[in-house]
Amino acid sequence: MLTATIKNVDDDAWRILKVEAAKHDMTMGQFISKLIKEHATDELAKQREYREALAATMDAIRQKGGKFNASAIIRKWRDTRYAGPSSTRASS
Numbered sequence: 001m002l003t004a005t006i007k008n009v010d011d012d013a014w015r016i017l018k019v020e021a022a023k024h025d026m027t028m029g030q031f032i033s034k035l036i037k038e039h040a041t042d043e044l045a046k047q048r049e050y051r052e053a054l055a056a057t058m059d060a061i062r063q064k065g066g067k068f069n070a071s072a073i074i075r076k077w078r079d080t081r082y083a084g085p086s087s088t089r090a091s092s
Helices: 011-023 028-064 070-081
Strands: none
Touching: 011 028, 028 070
């Protein structure tokens, strides 16, 4: 187990976490660990769903017999993923 310090937590958020941890008969550390693991699992599931949808789209294009350009699809995905004002990625 790791001993860690969490700084700058909103008072209301901390109270809510304490109440929820108590409801589940867990320590704060156990409850926060559980939340982090659940979040990571949810994010991985979302990524998996996205990849499966992308693969299905690529398969549908292949079946139509149209010209398939995987590079263009990947570039479009990359550009939308990194688009936005906080992007530090240079335009290519």
